[in-house]
Amino acid sequence: MVTASAPGPRRASVAQSSLAGADQVLKDFLPHTEDLLHTQERLQGLLSAVMSLAENLSLEAVLDRVVTSACQLVGARYGALGVIGPDDALTHFVTVGMEEDQARRVGEMPQGRGVLGHLIRDPRRIRLSDLNEHPQASGFPEHHPPMRTFLGVPVRVRGVAFGNLYLTEKEGGEHFTAEDEELAVALAAAAGVAIENARLFEDATRRQRWLEAGMDVSERLMGNPTAEAAGLDLIAEGALEQSESAVAMIAFPDPGGRVLRCGTAVGDSHLVKGHAIAADSTPIAHLLTTGDSVLCRAPDLWAGAAAAEELGPVLVAALGHKGTHAGILILARPFGAPGYGQVDVEMNEVYCSRAALALELAHAHLMREQQIVFSDRDRIARDLHDLVIQRIFAAGLSVQSLRRHTTDPVAQQRINSITGELDETIRGLRDTIYALGDNGGRERLSSRIVRAVQDGTWQAGTTPELQMRGPVDGIPEPVAGHLLAVLSEGLSNALRHSGALHITITVSVRGGQVKLLIEDDGKGFRDPGRTSGLSNMQHRAAAVGGTFVPVSAPGHGTRLSWTVPLPR
Structure with a gap:
């Protein structure tokens, strides 16, 4: 009979030692469990935020989603994304956290001064425990909510600074952490890709709308070639809508060639009608010399007029093919509005070229129709002169010859009456022939x-x-x-x-x-x-x-x- 022997003292000691080590590891790990779970939650939040950026291809929607996701990710009460324009000024400012009524009381968007301007000039991440203590802090406008903690990171698109993400007022009165900063930087990198995709989609959509507008104007001009003034209105209205302008004007040089005068204007036309533009002004002179579109500001064209104060960015383009000018199309946006982008400049040139070609074809069609009318008038005049008048004249002579065959006074009077009516008819026909050849100078x-x-x-x-x-x-x-x-x-x-x-x-x-x-x-x-x-x-x-x-x-x-x- 075999019986199991009890474990030796050495094996029991090893087991007790291993249990003690595992217990210690567990005791050391437990305090960090909550931090690891919190980190996992934040990484999951970052992943969800990145995925949400791809849900919409509208640029405005993407910008709003970036700010909202950033606030949720780092626990900020307020957030904003400022888009930088060509002159380092803020052209868009998307905000989250501020009520509409409060934002309305604050007034116009920031102009890029203070810490915001510092981040524009030096696009590197910045984290502050007290915004007001920064050397370049410029304070807040009236009715602006108080803000202390601050986190700012640049948003780059294809390596170029597109704008900056601003986050303030960490929840619970705490300071933004290094982890918050890294998460914001990671989100800003993903936002750059999403913004680029949205811009490409928006550019493609904008190009498509410009092309459709050009085709529509061309068809309508060709369908009604006799109304040239109405055709200019159609061209101006199409450009006004597609460029999101406040005013669209088509101007022509006066006979002396020294100034441009308004041929037609739509939109806020009262701002530009009646105000001549000097042909030797820098934008117009450049356009007339090179044929290239010109971007400028309203005071460059309407110095001293109301348009110079109420209008801002201006796009000037030749209405015609390069090297030819059937007029000059001038588009202007309200003061403070963003400038015209490269897509608008390029597609407006295509639109102008197509519209000018349609005007030229419509005019040629009108001239051909008028030539047909003139030819028909000439034929009618010749037929009236060579056939009708001669036959009436012969009939008159025949009626007059009847006098030799009668001495009746009544018959003689009737012959004279008929002869007079035939003479009057001939005079009327000759007047008609003259009228067919002369349109009275109209x-x-x-x-x-x-x-x-x-x-x-x-x-x-x-x-x-x-x-x-x-x-x-x-x-x-x-x-x-x-x-x-x-x-x-x-x-x-x-x-x-x-x-x-x-x-x-x-x-x-x-x-x-x-x-x-x-x-x-x-x-x-x-x-x-x-x-x-x-x-x-x-x-x-x-x-x-x-x-x-x-x-x-x-x-x-x-x-x-x-x-x-x-x-x-």
Whole structure:
């Protein structure tokens, strides 16, 4: 029979020693259990905060979520995120913890002075036990809640300072800890990624809206080509909405080219209507020279006017393709509003180019329609003259011949009455024919130019190429009358004497001058100074203070350049 033996004294001693060691480890660990659980909770809070930043792609919502999560994470009563603008000023200031009524009493957002300004100039984390004891503390405005403890960390997007996260008033009156600081820094790093994603999404959405606005304006302009003034209003309204501006104005140089005058304005138009802008002001001069959009401030354009005080950031762009100007679009936001971003600058240029092209196409469509109308009028006038009037006249002669066949006074009187009515009808038809060829001066000068070219060439075998550049319809009398006369004379000479196959006519308005250029590839002539037609053109130029330069040589065609200044 075998019996188990009792453990030896040595083994019992080892077991007792191990239990004593484990008990000591447990005693040492228990005091830290609460700290470890608290740390785990805070790390879980950081993870939840980071995940919450990806729930919304709206930039405003992301900024608000960053501040709210930071306050919850470190136990701050108040939080704010200040966005830094190009000039190191705060352009946005998102706050959490302050009641709306209290925030309204405090007034406008901070201007980046004091400790806030210090963090803008030196974007490094800062933790203070008493905000008011910092050397650069500047105090608080009236109605601002008291704040003592402070934690500030920079928020960077792609390595560039985007703004700063400000946290104040730790719960329970305690100070912010180093752990609070590290958590805030970690959240700020995650916030930078979320902000970048939100900005990319917002930029893409903004670009899409600009493109849709340009397409909408183009379609509406092409759908109603006759209403040019309404078309300018459409362009201004579209730009006003997409740029979130207070005013959108389309301006044009006056005939002298020294100032810009308002063609149309929408929004707070009373601020800019009636106020001329100097064409040699720095923003406008740069635009006219380079064709590039310009960012400036309202006083740069409207110095001394109400607009200079009530408006702030301004975006100036050419309404047209680069190198051409169908006008100048000026957008302005209220005083204190953030400036225009790069997306607005780029997409506004695309919008202006598309809108100007639509205006040009609509104008060309209108000119073609007017040319069809003029052609139809000419056909009707010829038919009336060659067919209707001749037949009525023949009928009148036939009626008058009836006098030889009757001596009845009543019949004679009736014949005279019918003859008189036929004569009156012929006079009325001739008046109608004249009216078809003359619109009483109410039509645009561009239409009159088209009609003059058409009238001068309808029996010729050559169709000239006609180009009009600049605000041709704004040419006043008597320059317009001289221009039409010179055009008709020059075109007639080219058609009758040059034997040209190609004729190009260009009418342009630029820099306060009107220029008419008629070029042909005809036989040319040796002495351009001896023809009466050219002499008349010279006299018409001199009558309005201009110049006339004919250039021609046998076998090398002719070039007639007629340039006159616009009246100021």
